[in-house]
Amino acid sequence: MILELVDLRIHPGKQDEFDEAIRHGVAETIAKSPGYLGHQINHCIETPERFVLMVYWQTLENHTVDFRGSPAFTAWRAVVGPYFAAAPVVEHFTLLEKAG
Amino acid sequence: MILELVDLRIHPGKQDEFDEAIRHGVAETIAKSPGYLGHQINHCIETPERFVLMVYWQTLENHTVDFRGSPAFTAWRAVVGPYFAAAPVVEHFTLLEKAG
Numbered sequence: 001m002i003l004e005l006v007d008l009r010i011h012p013g014k015q016d017e018f019d020e021a022i023r024h025g026v027a028e029t030i031a032k033s034p035g036y037l038g039h040q041i042n043h044c045i046e047t048p049e050r051f052v053l054m055v056y057w058q059t060l061e062n063h064t065v066d067f068r069g070s071p072a073f074t075a076w077r078a079v080v081g082p083y084f085a086a087a088p089v090v091e092h093f094t095l096l097e098k099a100g
Numbered sequence: 101m102i103l104e105l106v107d108l109r110i111h112p113g114k115q116d117e118f119d120e121a122i123r124h125g126v127a128e129t130i131a132k133s134p135g136y137l138g139h140q141i142n143h144c145i146e147t148p149e150r151f152v153l154m155v156y157w158q159t160l161e162n163h164t165v166d167f168r169g170s171p172a173f174t175a176w177r178a179v180v181g182p183y184f185a186a187a188p189v190v191e192h193f194t195l196l197e198k199a200g
Contacts, residue, residue: 003159005152031199034113038200042103042193045160051107052193056200060145093142093152097123099131100138100156 001037002060006053007089008080015048018083022051025079027071030055035062049085060092101137102160106153107189108180115148122151125179129172130155135162149185159177160192 010018021042026039035058044050057063067073109119119141128140135158144150157163167173 002145019196026197028123036200038198040198041196042105043196045102045192045194047191050191051196056174090146091150092145094145096119096141096143096151098138098140100136 002057003051003093003095004055004057004063005091005093006055008048008051008053008084009059009086010050010051010083011085013072014083018051018080021079022053022096025076026033026053026055029076029079030067033062033067033068033070033072053081069076075096102157102163102194103193103195104153104155104157105156105191105193107133108151108153108184109186110149110151110183111192112149114183115143118151118180119143121179121183122153125176126153126155127172131178133162133167133170134161135159135166163192169186 022041026041030036030039036068037056037058039056040051040054042054053065057067122141126141130136130139137156137158138157140154142152142154144152155163157167
């Protein structure tokens with residue numbers, strides 16, 4: 001299992017609209033892709049323009065090849081891209097430990 | 101429930117040692133603090149010096165007041181601090197959506 005961690009900065013004042021857009025975008029694109037295992041959407045308290053999206057995939061290639069190479073990726077960016085104030089910062093992680 | 105997201109950069113070549121240190125540090129300090137609900141330790145694939153620690157707390161103050169004001173915080177930083185190549189970046193999040 002691989003964690004995709006996406007650090008997002010959106011235009012100020014658009015948090016409520018973006019909250020709707022990202023939920024819809026994930027449900028319609030990412031959550032229907034091969035190897036998708038789950039996700040979590042988090043909203044920053046100190047920096048209201050910051051959101052962190054976590055997506056769990058079976059393999060790294062499920063995200064970097066299958067999803068990014070699919071029409072679903074274009075559809076995803078069409079939904080959420082207009083809100084971005086900066087390019088998203090995306091890296092992948094292995095899980096070392098989980099509790100609770 | 102509040103997510104504390106900690107972005108860590110450690111000295112190159114110390115990943116295995118740090119892996120042990122952070123597991124031990126969390127178990128002995130954070131996991132014993134009031135309001136602790138769970139945690140996850142993640143290791144970055146693209147940037148091996150990057151780790152992301154997620155800690156779930158009942159309230160924001162369980163982290164910012166109770167934990168940071170306790171001797172456990174000093175003990176935690178004594179265990180993991182020597183590995184840090186930069187100051188940790190820490191912010192808090194509310195959970196908007198979770199699936200899977």
